[in-house]
Structures are given as C-alpha cells and as structure tokens.
Amino acid sequence: MTLPSALAWGLIAAALGPVVTILAFVPALDAKALRLGGFLTSTIMAVISLGAGLYALLQPGSIPATTFGTHIPWQFHLDPLSGFFLLLLGVVGSTASLHAIGYFRATQSGELRRVLIPYPIFFSAMILVVLAAGVYTFMVAWELMALSSTFLILSASRAMAARRAAYLYLLIAHLGALCLLGAFILLARGNPLSGGSFAVMAAAQQSLSPWATQAILGLSLLGFGAKLGMVPLHIWLPEAHPAAPSPVSALMSAAMLPMAIYGLLRLDWQILSAPGIGWGVIWLAFGLLTAGFGVLFSTLQSDLKRLLAYSSMENMGLVLVALGLGRIFVAEGWLSLAGLALCAGLFQLLNHALFKSLLFLGSGSVLHSTGSVDMNRLGGLIRSMPQTTLLMLIATLAIAGLPPLNGFASEWLLLQAFLLAPQAASGSLQIVLPLAAAGVVFVLALSSFAMVKGFGLSFLGRPRSNFHAHEASLWERTAMGCLALGCVVLGILPGMVTNGLMAVGRLLLRSDALTLQSPWALTPISAQRASYLPGTFLVGITLAVILTFLLVWWRFGRPLRRVPAWACGFAGSATSRMQDSPAGFSQPWLRIFAPIHSGRLQTREIPEKRAPEWFVHFQDPFWHGLYLPIQKTALLLSKQSLRLQQGKITIYLLYAFITLIVLLAVIQ
Amino acid sequence: MILVGLLAWVVLGIPVLALWGDGKRGRRLFILIQVGVFLLAVALAERYLDLGTLTAFGAELRVDVLSLILILLNSVVGLMTAWFSASYWHTEVQRHDFGVARQRLYHAMFQSFLATMLLALLSNNLGILWVALEGATLSTVLLVSLQRSGESLEAAWKYFILCGVGLAMALFGTVLLYFAAQPVLGSGAQALLWSSLHQQAWRLNGTAMAIAFVFILVGYGTKMGLAPLNNWLPDAHAAGPSTVSAALSGLLLNVALYAVLRFKSLADAALGGDFAAHLLMGFGLLSLLLASLSMLRQHDVKRLFAYSSAEHMGLTTFAFGLGGPVATFAGILHLVGHSLAKSSVFFSVGRATQEARSRELADLRGFLNRRPVLGWSILLSVLAILGMPPGSLFLSEFLILTVSLEKAWITTPLLLLGLGMAFAAIFRALLPLLYGEGGGPCSALPLRGLTPVFLQLSLVLLMGIAIPYPLDPWMQAVAGVLS
Amino acid sequence: MTIAVLVPILKFLAAWILLLSFALLAQRRLLSLTHLLAWQGGTLALSTALVAVLTGDGLLWVSAGLTLLLKALLIPAILHRLLRRLQVRGDVEMTLNATSTQLLGIVVVVFAFALASPLAGSLPVATHGMLGIALASFLIAFLMMITRRKAVSQVVGFLAMDNAVFFAATSATLGMPLIVELGVALDALIGLVIFGVFFFHIRENFESLDLHWLERLREDQ
Amino acid sequence: MNAADLTVQCLQVLLAMAVAPLFAAWLQMLRALLQNRRPAGLSQAYRDLARLFRKESLVPEDSSWLFRFTPYVLFGTKIMATALVPILALDLPLAHAADVIALVGLLAVARIFQVLAALDSGTAFAYMGARREMMVSALAEPALLTTFFIASLLAGSTSLSEIARHAQYGALSLHPSMVFGATAFFLVLLIENARIPVDNPATHLELTMIHEAMLLEYSGRHLALLEWGAQLKLVLYISVGIAVFFPWGMADRPSPLALVLAVGIFAAKLLLAAPILALVETLLAKKRLFRVPEFAASAFLFGVIGLLTHFILGA
16 A cells, blocks of 8 residues: 555545435435445445545655646645544544434435435545645535535524524635635635646745735635634534534534644645744634633533534634644744644544544434433433443543543643743743633633533433433444544553654654654653653552442442432422523523623423423624624615616616716726 | 528528427427537537638638637527427416417527527627627517516516617727728728728727727627616516526627627727726626625525626626636636526526416525425526536636736725625525425426536536536637637 | 818718707607607718718618618608507606706717817818717717606607717718618617517506606615 | 552552541641630541441432442542652652643542532432532632642643652742742632632531532442542642642652651641641631632632743743
8 A cells, every 4th residue: 555545545435425425316215225325335435534544644755746637637635634634534424424324214215315415525525625735626625515514404404593504604614715715816826727736835935925925824714714613703603513413513523623724734834834923823812712712602502512512612722722832832943842732733633523523423312312402301311321321421521631531631732732831932922821821721621511511411310301212223332432432542542643643743843843652651842841641540540449449348338228319308309300400500600701692591481391491592792793793784785786776767878878978088 | 611501590490480489399499490500500610620710701700719619608508498498488388378479479589589699609790790789689678578567578678778778889889990990991891800800900090999999898788787787687587588588698698798808809909008908897896796785685586696697797707807818718617607507597496486486585495395306406506606616617716716816906805705795695595495494386397398407507517627628728719819 | 073062061961960969859749759850860861872972882872772761761650650559649758857958968069079089080081070970969869868758759869879870880980881781770670660569568568658667677675 | 660669659548548537637626626616536537437438328219320430439539649649759650640730630530520420319409519519610620720830830840749859959949920829729729628718518508518519419338438538638639739839858769767757747747737727717707609709710810820920020
C-alpha cells in the first residue's frame, strides 16, 4: 500500500456514495433491503476512509495534487492533515451507519429513502472536502456537504420548525460559502481553472498584499465559522442538529463541524502562514466566546439533543481556543508549545468525535425506545435499558473531562499549553493568557454540570412519564460499544494519539515540534514539568475500589435490604414529580445568567399530566440583536424595490425615457 | 447549403402549423419540426467543425462560433419545449376548451417565434437582426395574450408597448450605426453587415457609435430584461403559458443579449476605451441587485422565477461587461446553463401550477410528498438555477466572481450580496413547495412531459463536471469573436 | 433641378415634421391625432422622394412609395376605421397639462440638437441637422406616449416614433438598404394589425380603451 | 521505584486513613470547646464509624447499581488521591502518575459519582443536594485550578512534588500572587468540605444542606464509607494546602529518621490547622444559600486576580 493508493481508496469510498443514492431510488427494494444495503455500504465507505486516513496519518510525507479532467480540474491530494480528518470521518461514519441500521429498523421504505438519498452524498462530500486539493474541487464538495445535510435535516420531520431550521441552516451555510469563495478567489488570483492547487497557492502567497492576507483570514474565519457554529453565526446549530435523525445528528455534530476546523487549518494555517499574534488572539477570543455561549445554553436545555448540540458548540469553541493559542505560540516562536496546543486541539476534536457521536447515538436509541428526548418525560432508563445507560455513562464521564478517560487527556494538554507559556510573553498576552485560561477552566466546570444534568435526568431516578422503554438493538449497541471502547482506549493511551499527530504537527509547524513519547504517558516537555500516566491512574483507582469493596464485604458483608426511599419521611409516598425538572435543575444558572439569555420560567399544559409543567423559555440574544434587524432591513429594501413595479405603463415608459436621456447626457 | 435549409425548414414550419396545428396532430407536428431543427443544427455544427465560419447569400447569413452555440442551445431548448408542450398544451386545451383556431395560433406563433429567433442568430445583417427580433416580439405578444383574460391582455399590452418602444430605440441605434458606417463602407448592404463592420470598426465615427450604442443598449436591454427597463418581464412570464415563459426566459433574452454583444464588439473597437463594458457592467449589477431584492417578497411562483431570470441575465451581462477570455467564457457558460435550467424550472413549476390551478406559493405545497416525480423535478431544477454544485451555473458564477475581483474588486461584494439574497428568496419559497403541509386540491396529471426536465438538467450537470469536447473549445473561442 | 433648390425644401420638410410632432404632442382629440399622423407620413414620403432625387437612387423611390402607401394612407386609415368601429370619442386626458408638456418638448428638442450637433460635421451637406430633427421628433413621440392615458393615443405615439426613425433612416442617412426598410415596414404593418385585434379584446374585457384599466398587474406590497 | 518508596507510599496512605477520623474528632472537640459545649472524646469518630459499619444498610427500592457502587468509588478515589499528594515525602512512586490538574480531576470523579448516585436515588432532597453541589462546585473547581495554576507557574511545573520542592528549597520569598492563591484555596477548602459558612455538616436542615442532602438515602456500611471518605477528604485538602503553601519538613529522601520527622511535622501541622478551621466555623455564620454562589465566585475571582498579578508582576 502506498500513499497514492491510499488516496485512490479514499476516492473509491467517495465514489460509493452516489452508487448508494442511485440504489435508494430503485423502487423494487423494500425497507429491509434498503436499510441493510444502504447503511452497510456506508459503513464500508467509512471503514475504507478510516484505513486510508490512518495510513496517511502514520505515513510521513504527502503526495502532490493529482488532477482529473481537462478543462475543469478536479484535484485531490492526501497528507497527514487530510489523513487525520479522514480518520475522524471514518470513525464517526462507520459507527453512525452501523447504528442507523438498528435505528431505522421500524421506518417505512418511503421515509427511509428520504434519508438514504442524501446520506451517502453527504458522507462522500465530506470525504471529498478532506481530499480536495483545488479551490473548485473544495468549494463543490463544501457546498454539496451543506446541501445534502440540509435534506437530511428535513428527512426526519417536515414540520414548520424543521423547515425553518433547514432554511436557516442552508442560508447561513451558503452565505458562509460565499465568504469562503471570496477568500479562495483572493488567494487563487487568476483563473482557478488553470489548475491553481493548494500547493501552488501556498507557494505563491508571498506575493499577496498585506490587506489581501488580512481579508482572506477574515473571510475564511467567517466562512468556516458559519459551519463551526461560531458565535454569532451559531444560530442554526441548535435548531438543525436536533431536527435531524440521531445518526445524522451524530455525523453532523461530530464529523461535519470538524470539517470547518479542517478548513481553518488548511487555509489559514497550512496554505497561509500569516505571522503576528493578532489572528491567534482573535481565534482565541471567538473560541472562548463560542465555548462560553454554548456551554451556558447547554446547561439550560431540557431537550437532550439540544443540550448535546449546544455542547458541540462548546467543544468546537475549545478547539478554536487551542488552535488560537497555537497560532500565538507560533507567532512568538515557541514551536514546541505551539505543537502542544495544536495537539491538544486535534486531540480534543478526536475525543469530541468519539463521545459526542456516542451521546447522539445514545439519545437516538432513547428516542427510538421512549419516543422522546425531552427530559421532562424521561428518567429511570438505567433499569429499562441498562447497557445503553452504561455506555452513555462512559461517554458522559468522558465529555465531563474526568480522568482517566479521553476527554480529560485533551483538556489536560490544553491547560498545560496555557501553563507552560513562558513568562517572556509580550504585553498583551500577559493579560490574555491568564484570563483565557480562567475562562477555559470555567467552561470545563460548567460543561460537566450540563453533562451530568443531561445524563442524570434522563437515565437515573424515576420515569417522569409512563413509557415502555426497551433496550437498544444489537446494531446500535455494537456501534455505541465501539465508541465507548474508543473513549477508554484513547484515555489510557494518550501518548499514542500525540505520537500519531506528530506528522500533522510537522506539516503545520514546518518542524519536529512534538517529541515522541511512550503511548502510556503524556509528558509534554519533561517529566519534571508535568506528566500524566492514565494507566497507573486507572490501575490505582480500580485497585483501591476493589480492595475497599472486598475488605468491607469480607468484614461487614451483610445482604442489602431494598426499602422505599426514606426521603426525609416521605417514604413510599414520594412520586416521580418530586424529582427536579430539567428547568428546576439548572435554575441557579437560569438566575445567574438571566441577563444573557433573558430566559423565564413558563408553564405549559401537558395532556397526560394533571398539573401544567414548568419549562424554560429563553431567547438567543443574537437572534434579536442581529438577525431580526437584518431581516427587517432586507424586507424593507425589497418593499422599496417593488415600488418600481407599480402597474402604470406610462411610468414604465418614463423609466426607459429617463434612462435613455441620462445615458445620452452622460456621453455628451 | 445547410444554413438556407435550416432557415427554410423553420419558416416552412409556420404555415404548416397554421394549417394543421391543432389537436394531437398539431402537437406531433410541432415536435417533429423541432426534431428536424435539432438534427439540422447538429449537421450545422458538423459542418462548422470542418469548415469553420459559414456564410450564405453573399454573407447575409453567417454562422460563427457565438451564433453556433446559441443556435444549438435554441434547437435543444426548442425541442424540449415542444416535447413538454405536448402534454402541457393538451391540458391547457382541455382546461380552457380552446378551439381549433386557438390551437393553430399557438403552434404557429410558437414556430414563428422560434423561426425569427433563428433568423436573428443566422443573419449577419444587423438590420435583419432587428427585423427578426421585432418579429419574435410580435409572435410572443400573441402567445402571451393567448388566454384572452384581462390579466394576459394587460401583460401582453405592456409587453408589446414597452418592447415596441425598446425596439424602436434599437432601430434608431441601428440607423445611427449605418450612418456612422456609411463614410467608411459606403452606402448599401455592406454597411450593415456585422462581419464587414467588425473589420472596419476602428474607423467608425466615435460619437455616432457612442449614441448608437446607448440606443441599442436601452432598446435591446428592454427586451433583455435589464433593470430598470424590465417591468414587462414578470407580467409577461406570469400571464403566458409556462411553455412560453420557458421560451421567453430560455431563448428570447439570450437572443437580445446576443444582439447587444454584436454591437458591443463594434462599439469597443470604435470607441477604444471600455465605455460599453462599463455600461454593461453597470446595468448588469443594477438588474442583479434589483431583481434579487424584488424576489424576497414574492408570492407568485412564476413571477419569482421571472425575476430570477432578470437576475441571471444581469449576472451574464455583467460577465460580458467584464470581458476577457475567462469572463466571456463564464458568461456564455452561464447563458447556456441558465437557459437549460430556467426552462426546466418553468416546465416543472408550470406543471405544478396546472395541477394546483394556482400560481400562489401559498397554494403550491408539499409536492415532494404528493407527487414525488414532480417534486424531484422541481427540486433539482431549482437547485440548478440556484447555482448549486456540481451544476454548471456554480462554475460560471464562480468564474465571474473570480474575474470581478480581479478587474473590479469593488463590485464583488455587491455580486455576493445579490446572489445571497436571490438564494435566500428562492430557497425560502422552495421548502414549502416541496415539504409544506396543506395547500389546495391537486389534480394528478400525467408526468411523461417531465422527461425534458431531467434531460436538460443532466446536461447542466455534465457541463458542471466536464464540458464535452466541441463545446469547450467553442466557448473558449467566443472571447475571440467578441474582441 | 439642382441641389440649391432641393436642399432648402428638404430642410423645410424636416422642420415641418418636427412641427407636426409638436402638434401631435399638443393635440387632444383622437381623430385629429390620426390626421396629423397621416400628414406626417405624407411629409415623410415627400422627403424620401426628394432624397431619391438628390441621390438618384432608384430604390429610394420604392421606399418613398412604400412610405406614402403605408404611413400616409393605410395606417391612418386603419386607425381611423378602428376609432369609428370602437366609437372612441372625445378627448384624451393627459397625465401632464398641455403647456408643460410643450415646454418639456422644447427642452427635449434642445437636448436632441445639442446631442446631434457634433455629428453634423460628418453629414453630407444636404442633410445638415436632419439627424437632430429625427432625434428630436423621436424623443417628442416618446414624451407623447408617456403623457397620454388612452391606449389609442399611445399607439399613435408609437407610430410617430416609427416615423421619426424612418425619417432618420431616409433623410439623415440617405436611405437604408431596401431589404431592411421592407422588413421594418412589414413589422409596422403586422404590429398595427395586432394593435387592432388588441383593441377589440381590451374593449370586450374592460369596456374601455382607457389605460387605467390596464394597471392592475402590480406588486401589491 | 524501589521497595522503600512503595512502603512509604503505602505508609502515607494508611496514615492518612487512620488520622482522618481523629482529625475530624479533634476538630469537633475544638469547636465544642469554643462554643462551650462538652466535647465527646477523640475516639468518638472511630466508634461512629465502627457502629455504622456493623449496621445493616438499606437501599431505596428504585435505585440502581450506580447507587450501591458509588460509596466504594468515592472511597477508592480518595485513597488514590492521598497516594498522589506528597504528605510525608517528595517524589513518591505515584507522584508522576498525576499532577495537580489530574488531582482536581480525581476529586471531580468523586463528586460527580456522588451526584449521580444522588440523582439515582430519585428523591426530592437528593436532587436538591445534587443540584446545589454541582452549582457550587462548578465555581469552586475553577477556583481550585487557578490557585494550582499560580503555584505551578511559580514552580514551573504542575507536579505536586515539584511545587512542594520549589516552595521548600526555592528562595523563601512571599509572592503576592501566592497570597491570593492561598486565600482562594482556603475558601475552596471550606466549600468543598461542606464547612460553615457554606454548609453545615452537623445539621440536616433541608433549606441549607448541600453535601448531606446527597447522603440521606445511605445507611450502614455505605454511609460509613461516605463519612470516612469525607473526613479523608478534609485531611487531603489540608495536606494539599500544606504541600503547596507550607511544605517545610517534608522528607526528601525516604530515610527512616526523616520519615519519623516528617510524620511528626505533619501531625503538628494538622494540630495547628484544626484550630483555625474551628475558629472560622465558630466566628462565621452560615450564609444564605443564594449567597453561596457569590462566595464561590469570589474564590474564583481571587484565583484569577492571583493569576493576573503573577503574569503581570511576574511573581
């Protein structure tokens, strides 16, 4: 196997997508055949891309753009950066597709087609985004990705809300794409069809005028930020992700959002090595803003999938923070630190791919089994679907950043990157770094709150409504099991990941910044500075727990007695309504952050319940502060322009007359 | 001589359809004639490949690469329109129980419309070009007013008066051109032949050419749907049968633009500077912005897409205004892509309006659920017209933006703005059209007629992925013709 | 005859055409509008004939005859007949009162002359200023179409515009190629026929030829 | 690592476990004295634990394995934590397994399991406690981390024993940032260990209780483990504070003599720490619950200010 053949495999995987789509049009196939055929093929696609990505990641060096087509060049390449994202794509895609086989088991063929027609296209588009080596190729793949995902959002429900979400999503995505187009055009300068591959651009960037560079950086941040869910372009994200079927939500949240990170790295870092800490600080600031905003809103949600969607925002924000930090370090010339930050960011991305897709898939199984992901209805699933709950617990602990799971490892790296910043930081950084560090820490703490809320209220305690939940199907559990295993393994072997990322670091930092280390440990600089051995950690805890258990059992072991919960004397009479509602659970934050979300507690009548139930109604400040005004202005302008079309033919003639006269006068 | 044959065939079609153009027979004949046109056009292309530029009647008729591309385009779209018309017109006839005379009128006028446009493309004589365009206008007026309802009459009247005045201006411009050419080429037919003018263009009187070009631009611009002269466009598109709307957007606007381009190449040579280029860019940008603004609040589906035609023509005009090999290539590519996609849009939307018996977006809902095939045809054609990859419109818009940034970077944000607004407007209308609940009663009509949509869209797709062989060098060569 | 005699006459006719355009602009009664139109057509034919004499171009005689037949006789006759058949009576109310319209007309004329003056240099001596006059009457006709509120009067304006172009074609440029003129004439004729058909349809739809019936297709905000 | 280190390691853990109840009792005693009540003997804490261990433990009928599993996890994590902190000697075998950040993470594991168990019991009070605990700790944890940041920035390392060594052997200079750090740490200590003014471990008043509310459903050996864990946690925090702020007298090389010395010094430090706590708890009044977040926030604020001062003053 060579690198070109890896690329070829990636393209083959991408080419499988349309095949499945066409297959989905065949009317003869029934639901079962469609489901198995479609999603198994998607799984195969994903596994292929996973393999190719892994190979490219571990294989040093990259291959130049290979071009197909005569006049319209379709250019592809493969290097460690693409490899990493291909790998990520493969991980999420394979598990999501496996899960989908179980998830859609009760779906009629008509509904299934709605998913199976865009789904493979979506996946192929993402593969192509990563493999694209030319402007046109990239933009085509990028737009296809947005388009197909839009119709995936609409595949679950075609209700007003879903349509609005899809509209908002594609509109913002398209505006972002237009910004990207601007950026790429600035970068390509000249006919992009004359084979302006990324490599060529990278070589030609010295001739860019400074303002052009700034414009490119700004436009691309806008463009990719729109896909990233970066504040204030995030408005679509919490609407779109919950609307989609859960495997798709997983794919969108864990694989599509990272595509934006890929774009930023590719365009603003690898192609365009812009000096100066300015943009690093901007990335840092936007990242922090996004993370804070996302985590704040995710604590307030009462819908599990919305909670997860907002938490994706938070994670992407953290990644952006890490990358911004990396840029700053590069600008300051501390390459090893830059490598550390970069590593932290990408590691975080990988982890997010693992646990966030696991969480979305789990929520999907919950939805399939109980018919709702509203935490006001859920509760006590740990008894009806124990295995799913266990897997979800692992994901929750991982995303809450608890050692020795993977989430903690990347957060640890990020914090180390902050702490190891030398004292010699220039003036502005002396303020920025500590504040940013504090902000990150706060975000992490808050996110663990959100996650505990999400898991605890839906899986623990007593059911808040009467439903008959059943354990997820074997397909689903297998998919989630793989992801959970991944969470644990990456947690135990963080060094393995950082070693794997060395090639990417070499590509982006143009030097061997990262030092090879044992797979079991994380020792960024030296064991003296900081070290973390999750393996020992895990063994230690397990030993301690088991020893305690055995000792206690051997010494005082007596059978337990199950009794009604005492509940300070309510014993027995306590109902499930005495548990906190989601709104109640996050009530302190609701109070503290009221100025931001201007949220209020409101009641809503529930048919099956006697008393009305409370829920939080809050509004996104950006929606009211930014989007509505823009919409108003546009409609107003449109009204004015329609005034021109006011029916009187004489007036129309007058337009022509005036135009003529004016032009004649001009040439006079 | 194949040019003559082609011309004769189409012209002959008119009386044939006028006599036997009713009922099934008429529809069949119509398709048959278009098939003939298509085959002849292909033969023409064959000949062109061998011999290069073709002429006839002592250079009164002339086919160079620009006109060849448009002739091919017209023949394809004409054929597809005829195909779609077969089922569409059948329904119309049943709906409004049109008599035999009306059916013949429809087919004959449609044929004469196609014929005059072909004449416009074939003729090398700018005077004949004008005559042909006037003829096209007259025949389309009758087509627009076909239903004889108040609305259609009003639309036709406005169309007639506005385009009539526009054409009068264009004629004046042509006269001025002749006036400027006389001293150089002497009086007589020579002084109106584009080919000979083009060789001597640099000797023409600058002032006269400037005035002439202004008249031409305003005149043909009216027909092309440039703002602020395009007030007839939404009315005519909305009032006429959808086949006519498709032909108007897909063919007539192109031919008008073609005329302007012919004059522009002369004006450029005569005036030296990029006076004409700037005019085109200005008008293009204005139309793009105004049209996309007007779309935002549109509730009539056919008006919506009529405005979108204005928007695309604006973009194309802008592209040709930019000039240069890349922009011109993009312009011609966009022209072709837009004709194919927009006619498909009008086919599918027209069928939808027939089924729902309404043009209001509020009544047209949820076609993807109710009528999957129709829904898909709407979806795909609208995506194509929105410039979604890998359709060819994406490529052309991409190129236009690129060049605009190079040559006039100040316009790029405006272009992006316009495109963004147009996208917002159309996509906003699209979603309920496909997925919306409710909507009025909907009579299921046979969907055979929708095959052309998919054929045309596959062409658009093909051109977005890899432009087929002879077309690619031809489109490249257009820049050479216009320079 | 010699140029010395003919050119002044030609000039006179040109002035006469411009005058007639003004008259059209001022005239309120429909019937007299058609008469004026006929007069203008006649003058046009005459000037064309003169140019034919000047240049000795045989084809111009044909176009002169054509003009006489079409613009002086046929078209006005058709219009006249239409008006009688449709019983269109009385005045045309204007969107702008007569005097200000006239003033506008004068401004337009000045503008046209200013525009055409630089071209005079390249004109054959016979046709100095003809282009300006043609342009002026073209714009005046345009103005007329803008200011009238009846369909018929708009058609008249349209035909006057046509005359202006024709005048430019024959007198200013000493005759376009015949084939073109034939085409133009043909189109004008067909156009008029269609107008006629239209009038009846409009009548049976709106019981009037007043334009305000034709102002319902608008973007209602 | 050699056998000697291992023995020290185990010794340290066992010592901490043994001392924890004693320290709690000592603290209670001091508080009683300060509030002129008759104190129970120092052995009281041990007797409580022993009785709890012997009692039968009940489990709410609709709780799951998570509920029963949690006490062991909590106790296990706390033992692990004591193993990580240099109490008697620096450079213990496990010192490199985790640094301060990991330590905070470890404590977070304990807390989150406790909260989850509370949610699992499905009673109103448990939810109340869980909610409050999560809210307060969401502010306290960042505060703790920031204080550690200050220390580790000074020491140029995040490993606890390095920090301790730096403070022990580095030039003895009073860093302004450390003052802020110490304050923040003390506040966090009060918060995390449910002491007055944040919480009152002595009462079960549902309006105020945070930590205790989560233990309501536990009984018997589970409760014993939890109580013991809480005592262990207090000792742990204090010894962390010692390691970071006053590490003097810690054994550098595990020689028996040094160890004995270290044990003595450690005991002395504990003896001294208790009165301070007792005094604070007696003098301050329990805050209203709504004030608690502000209290925690101020801790966080101190930490951030400390960071800033460090970065700006470089000290």
